């Protein structure tokens with residue numbers, strides 16, 4: 001393949017696809033190159049949960065709001081169903097409610113609503129009586145990633161004329177030439193979105209960012225127990241974990257209580273996200289173990305801890321019908337965008353938020369590249 005392109009994107013995960021979309025919308029000729037034959041990384045292993053509330057204040061929150069708007073705009077065009085809307089952050093401790101109340105006063109909480117225990121009876125699948133209340137966020141949308149990512153790629157190809165070269169490892173990026181295992185690609189510019197591969201392209205530019213990899217355990221539960229109107233669910237552990245709550249008064253007190261009452265959950269980096277699919281099944285997770293080379297095995301003890309948190313807030317926890325792990329890039333910054341040269345950028349989402357932020361990030365990268 002030798003045709004010239006305006007832009008070559010390395011990586012066909014959500015980060016690469018987002019950059020391809022924003023470039024194509026500018027009328028550029030784009031090629032996306034990936035070594036996998038079909039999407040197989042973090043982008044199809046996640047919850048498909050486009051999260052705004054809970055993202056770190058500032059840049060991440062702005063990227064998430066912009067990305068949510070773009071997802072809502074393109075999903076109908078690309079034939080991607082939005083299977084769930086909104087988020088309920090459930091609190092069963094006064095310390096959690098204190099943080100949620102502070103969040104509601106914050107600019108990030110302006111569109112959110114605090115609900116008392118009684119209001120939770122609207123969702124019969126929840127153990128409303130075990131809660132003190134909840135924060136409802138209207139911002140979130142959810143897609144079923146393992147279907148949405150291939151559909152997004154197909155739509156980019158059919159509607160925006162993006163070319164895909166799959167089964168091709170890229171081992172050198174120096175526009176106007178990219179060397180791949182399937183030959184040379186000619187493109188005036190390149191954006192590299194390698195996910196958690198830190199070793200193939202520009203390792204010297206990645207190393208100073210202190211990245212490692214994070215392994216997560218995920219499960220799908222059999223249909224049942226949750227009605228179609230229920231938003232995505234998080235619990236006290238999520239308020240402890242998500243960076244968007246860390247600056248708020250009361251957060252340290254919440255962490256102290258969680259350390260005392262759920263030390264095993266904290267040690268395994270567990271917080272609850274439970275989302276519902278169109279067939280009534282739920283995706284439930286997750287745990288976080290950090291290592292440069294995480295092992296591929298699930299730990300049954302960790303799955304049981306995740307399920308115990310699900311059972312603490314739901315009346316029914318249906319049987320597990322599927323389990324998987326995923327990995328993503330993790331580091332002190334939520335993302336990095338490196339200017340490799342005038343014509344090349346390296347973009348890595350390093351906070352497990354790529355489904356929620358990639359479109360916003362892509363607009364920023366391309367403004368930086370092309371003005």
Ligand SMILES: Cc1cc2nc3c(=O)[nH]c(=O)nc-3n(C[C@H](O)[C@H](O)[C@H](O)COP(=O)(O)OP(=O)(O)OC[C@H]3O[C@@H](n4cnc5c(N)ncnc54)[C@H](O)[C@@H]3O)c2cc1C
Pocket residue numbers: 010011012013014015016033034035036039040041042043044045046047048049050051168169170171193194195196197200201216217218286325326327328348349351352353354355356357
């Ligand atoms: C279990 C799990 C749950 C998550 N839940 C959420 C969630 O609900 N919401 C959210 O916002 N985020 C979530 N995340 C994080 C999110 O999925 C990631 O941040 C995002 O998918 C990263 O996208 P990416 O395109 O950078 O990486 P990837 O999806 O890993 O894609 C990178 C691609 O680059 C290709 N590649 C790399 N190097 C080369 C090379 N040299 N040549 C050719 N191809 C190459 C790889 O083959 C791969 O296809 C979750 C992650 C996991 C693992």
